[in-house]
Amino acid sequence: MHKEGERLIPINIVDEMKSSYIDYSMSVIVSRALPDVRDGLKPVHRRVLYGMYGLNVFSNRKHLKSARIVGDVLGKYHPHGDSSVYDAMVRMAQPWSLRYPQVDGQGNFGSMDGDPPAAMRYTEARLKKISDDILSDLDKDTVDFQFNFDDSLTEPKVMPSRIPNLLVNGTSGIAVGMATNMAPHNLTESINGICAYIDNNEITIDELMQHIIAPDFPTGGIIYGYDGVREALHTGRGRIVLRAKINFEEVHNRNAIIVTEVPYQVNKADMIARTADLVKDDKIPGIYEIRDESDRNGLRVVYELKNDAIPNVVLNLLYKYTALQTSFSCNNIALVGGRPVQLNVKDLIRHFVDHRHEVVVRRTTFEIKKAKERAHILEGFMKVIGTQDSLDTAIRIIRNSSNPADAKQGLIDEFELSDIQAQAILDMRLARLTGMELDKIRAEYDEIMALINDLQDILDNEPRRFEIIKEELLEVKEKYGDERRTEIDYSGGEMSIEDIIPNESVVLTISHAGYVKRTLLSEYKVQSRGGVGNRAATTRDADFLEYIVTATNHQYLMFFTEKGKCYWLRVFEIPEGSKTSKGRAVQNLINIEPDDKIKAYIRTNDLKDKEYIQKMNVVMITKNGTIKKTSLEAYSRPRVNGINAIEIREDDVLLGAKLTDGNSQIMIATKNGKCIRFPEEKARAVGRGSIGVRGISLTDGDEVIGMIAVNDLENDTVLVVSEKGYGKRTAVEDYRITNRGGKGVITLNITEKTGNLIAIQSVTDEDGLMIINKSGVAIRMNMDNMRVMGRNTQGVRMINLRKDDEIAAIAKVEMDKEVAEEIDEDAEIVIDSNNPETSNIPETGDNVLNIGDPEVLKQIEEEEAQKNADLEDESEEEDNN
DSSP states (O other): OOOTTOOOOOOOHHHHHHHHHHHHHHHHIIIIISOBTTTOOOHHHHHHHHHHHHTTOOTTSOOEEHHHHHHHHHHHTOOSOHHHHHHHHHHHHOTTTOSSOSEEEESOOOOTTOOOOOOTTTOEEEEOHHHHHHHTTTTTTOSOEEEOTTSSSEEESSOOOSSOHHHHHOEEEEOSSOEEEEOOOOHHHHHHHHHHHHHOTTOOHHHHTTTSOSOOOTTOOEEEOSHHHHHHHHHSEEEEEEEOEEEEEEETTEEEEEEEEOOTTOOHHHHHHHHHHHHHTTSSTTEEEEEEOOBTTBOOEEEEEOTTOOHHHHHHHHHHHSTTEEEEEEEOEEEETTEEEEOOHHHHHHHHHHHHHHHHHHHHHHHHHHHHHHHHHHHHHHHHHSSHHHHHHHHHHHHHOSSHHHHHHHHHHHHTOOHHHHHHHHHOOGGGGSHHHHHHHHHHHHHHHHHHHHHHHHHHOHHHHHHHHHHHHHHHHHHHOOOOOSEEETTSSSSOGGGTSOOOEEEEEEETTSEEEEEEGGGSOOOOTTOOOOOOOOOOTTOOEEEEEEEETTOEEEEEETTSEEEEEEGGGSOBOOTTOOOEEGGGTSOOOTTOOEEEEEEESOTTOHHHHHHOEEEEEETTSEEEEEEGGGGOSOOTTOEEOSOOOTTOOEEEEEEEOSOOEEEEEETTSEEEEEEGGGSOBOOTTOOOEEOSOOOTTOOEEEEEEEOOTTTOEEEEEETTSEEEEEEGGGSOOOOTTSOOEESSOOOTTTOOEEEEEEEOTTOEEEEEETTSOEEEEEGGGSOBOOSSSOOEEOSOOOTTOOEEEEEEEEEOTTSOOOOOGGGSEEOOTTOGGGTTOOTTOTTSOOTTOHHHHHHHHHHHHHHHHHHHHHHHHHHHO
């Protein structure tokens, strides 16, 4: 029953729900969940900053209790729960949440592990210096104000912010029927982009992306792939894949994956707990122990691996199953004129610049008004105290007046002053009536008039206003700009890398033990031969640089293993290292099996170049004499886990692979000193799945030790080395051309004294050679010191070996002419400190033969000449057979 006099209006519940829900949703959208495009702040953040501004807790004042700040914001501007204000303020103080924090917190403000902050009665806060620039000019009528919830106070509708806050700090919020998730960016890059827009309003987004490259997250990490970034910057929506920053180390004699930066918004403790569960469930095998070693110096999570685990495989599983790889879905929705709009990067910049322009206009108008008010008062001063007579008149009027009102009216009537001017005269102290003070008043008036003219020029001159905006932004950049934290790995995803990565010349260095790195060619300065060399790469004991080749970022490096598999890396995927760094183990870059070994490296041009891949061939040789030639086209579609390059039969292994252009001469050498030479065309090209054809016929107990592909018959010579230290260089023409599959001719007379043949290399005078002994000694020599001699000889002793020692391998140190010789003198003898057998090697290097000494050469040649002559006839007869 309703009371008498009450009036009931029947309303359809559907209509009421519809209208009420729309009102509610608009309220959430506009005044809670979405940021304003101009200052990048939601109402709660704006109120926290304004509340702190009102309490004067600036960056140069002492901290104030958080509870005091929260109470002020609640009581004056934000009629919601205290946790809503305190949580917002805490986030504004967390350096892992905001790229550029706005509040300077003192006390426990939480952690990356998701620990809650201390209660507000324990913590203290003040504004960060960057917030001074968000609030600057707030008192100069630069923005509109509105009443607070009970109309007792006013608060700003937007901040005049000099900081492009929405761009640099991003935001996230869930409204009703829509959400926003905006990525943070680097302040330096953002301001460079805004300045480029001010210079040219017609700038394209692609041109802006030369300045604003990608989001820059507070926790660093790596953006994996560029497609999502490009889409987000172009459209305002895009999915960005984020990966932790990792490196590989040895910990307690085990391989370990070390995480130093995690993706944005990842809870580190949850990530570790989740990984531990996966390890327990055998979803991620190979992990021995997980430790969180983070401290005040930074984040460090250690994944210690089992001895048989392949680091790269474990890492890929971690990326797949844990938060070491996450995605950030950009959805740039902000309020433009009170309406939610999806914005691309150019829209964000345009709205910010328009806002700054309005702030500059309003600030200048305010300053002109203030300057004119002051000038008006100074004009009154000069009228009244400008001369002695007028001053005397003014004093007489004031003395003869019965009250201040009469005195004011008397001054107005006598000197034709305004009310304001007359009041200023009455308020003036007697000290200002001196002559010196009058000069000061005139000087101040001249200064004020010049200021008014300058401010008026700003109002009349639009280009000048934009120049002021630019100057202020560059000041902000100077104060707060910093380096990018988030790296970009362009190789992820499907985009065309060539558009992003400059095709710079780099130097690839690969050590004998398989450590690889990429260094800019400009780091190496060209030296003349015989120079001492700069300090070169640091390597492990008994390791040295074996391959030193120039490449460009867009080229490929192919790896062939003894089990017949082929792997790829783009040159830019090889980790960059300084000239002196060791590099990264190849096993950590490709998913090679633990019991497999890399036997050959091939550098190729772009595998997308059809003409090139059809023209070039890969020629492979196995220990049992099988040769296989396949078009490079068959290897032009890389896979993460590699592909089968050649089918390897039981008891056979792949020994080497060469890139040829169809015109090479193939030479294959065997352990027993035989060598065959035939044109490459004699081996027809077969498919990738084929097993190959016979390259050389072997006698019982013999096996292939290597293959070379000769292209330059004039300069290339053939070097063969035996295990007891004998070797020789011979012209290619000394080896007659035969059919593929023959037995070959003698390349070095194998005797007990020489030992078996262990290596064949094509060398020129420019090349260097490393000889690696089984005892762990490595000796370097230059080929221009070793003369070319006949094929049918025993060769010369290249190195004096201690009893029971043998040569384990030789390695030609490949060095492009563009690269200076970078092997350090200290690396001439490399002694394995872990091998006690080498501890008695004399320091003078008596075990190293200086083959550049003419006397030594003469002595060796005389010793060997007689023996070699005896062998000529016997060998020639075998050749004819």
